[in-house]
Amino acid sequence: MAALKSVIQKRLSSPATVTEVEDLSPRVRRIRLSGPPVKGIRWRPGDKIKLAAGPRLRSxxxxxxxxxxxxxxxxxxxxxxGAASAWASAAEVGDTVGFIGPARSMSVPEAAPDWALFLGDETTIGLAAACLETLPETAAVLGAIELSADDAGALPAFGLPLRPAIRAERHGEALLAWLAETTLPSGQGIAWLSGEADSVMALKSALLARGMDRAALKVKPYWSTRGHAHRKALQKQL
Ligand SMILES: Cc1cc2nc3c(=O)[nH]c(=O)nc-3n(C[C@H](O)[C@H](O)[C@H](O)COP(=O)(O)OP(=O)(O)OC[C@H]3O[C@@H](n4cnc5c(N)ncnc54)[C@H](O)[C@@H]3O)c2cc1C
Structure with a gap:
């Protein structure tokens, strides 16, 4: 454990400073991290960072x-x-935090797609915002973010042109229902799927069953109701 801590310490950036905190909705918060460790950073849309928010690193x-x-x-x-969520809930301007990265997580297509689909939960808002910026104006954008009704305002507040899918009893149900009712455009499409692990896998199966090309699916379980080991095991299957 001590050896792992020392490896993490060596890879951590110098602390970035919280310079803005904006509540997009009751449980969705935008935090701006600024300062020398972010200046000149090499970042591509879809990259992740690992934040040392709390005792562990979280993506x-x-x-x-x-x-x-x-x-x-x-x-x-x-x-x-969890600790990262607690850190973000308590964050104030002037707080500092170290991070590792950015590193590749979700890729963006080299060729411009005719349409792009985003499906995920609250944890997907940042990914969708970043990847949207890479799309040509000609690409049709569709998709839904699963969240509670209280948090639906986070999407327009962050300028994300995706539909809210109000969470039902089980994670992913609202997204599967949204997808079942949605006609996918014609032409070459791409889909980004992220968020709760079992939901992501169910959405992937649903899109494959609808005839989507496996190579056009960018899939990443972000967290699991069944814990980190389950999330990592599913990720290995991809
Ligand atoms: C590549 C990648 C990118 C990510 N990007 C983002 C992002 O931009 N924004 C973001 O908010 N999250 C993001 N996540 C998800 C985030 O890393 C996890 O939610 C993480 O578990 C949060 O850490 P924690 O310390 O708060 O909770 P943990 O200590 O990991 O978990 C504690 C408990 O909380 C539960 N839990 C964890 N996450 C959630 C959740 N989202 N909803 C409900 N219960 C949960 C767990 O099942 C567990 O029971 C990303 C994950 C990955 C892998």
């Missing part, structure tokens, strides 16, 4: 980055059950 997806000015915005879901 997050920068939503918007200005490497010249030296800031990045991260959208946190304040789920209330």
């Amino acid at each position: 997050y997806t920068p939503a918007r980055v200005d490497a010249t000015a030296g800031w990045m915005d991260v959208v946190f879901f304040l789920h209330g059950g």
Whole structure:
């Protein structure tokens, strides 16, 4: 454990400073991290960072980055059950935090698609915002973010042109229902699927059953109701 801590310490950036905190909805918060460790950062949309928010490292997806000015915005879901969520809930301007990365997580297509589909939960807002920026204006954008009715305002507040899918009893049900009712456009499409692990896998199966090309699916379980080991096991199957 001590050896692992020392490896983490060596890879951590110098602390970035919280310079903005914006509540997009009751449980969705945008936090801007600024300062020398963000200046000149090499970042591509879809990259992740690992935040040392609390005793462990947790993955997050920068939503918007200005490497010249030296800031990045991260959208946190304040789920209330873990150290990173607790850190984000308590964060105030002037707080500091170290991070590792950015590193590749979700890729963006080299060829411009005719349409792009985003499906995920609150943890996907940052990824969707970042990847949207890479799409040509000609690409049709569709998709839904599963969240509670209280948090639906986070999507327009962050300027994300995706539908809210109000969470039912089980994670993923609302997204599967949205997908079942949605006609996918014609032409070459791409889909980004992220969020709760079992939901992501169910959405992937549903899209394959609808005839989507496996190579056009960008899939990443972000967390699991059944714990980190389950999430990692599913990720290995991809
Ligand atoms: C590549 C990648 C990118 C990610 N990007 C983002 C991002 O931009 N924004 C974001 O908010 N999250 C993001 N996540 C998800 C985030 O890393 C997890 O939610 C993480 O578990 C949060 O850590 P924690 O310390 O708060 O909770 P943990 O200590 O990991 O978990 C504690 C408990 O909370 C539960 N839990 C964890 N996450 C959630 C959740 N989202 N909803 C409900 N219960 C939960 C767990 O099942 C567990 O029971 C990303 C994950 C990955 C792998």
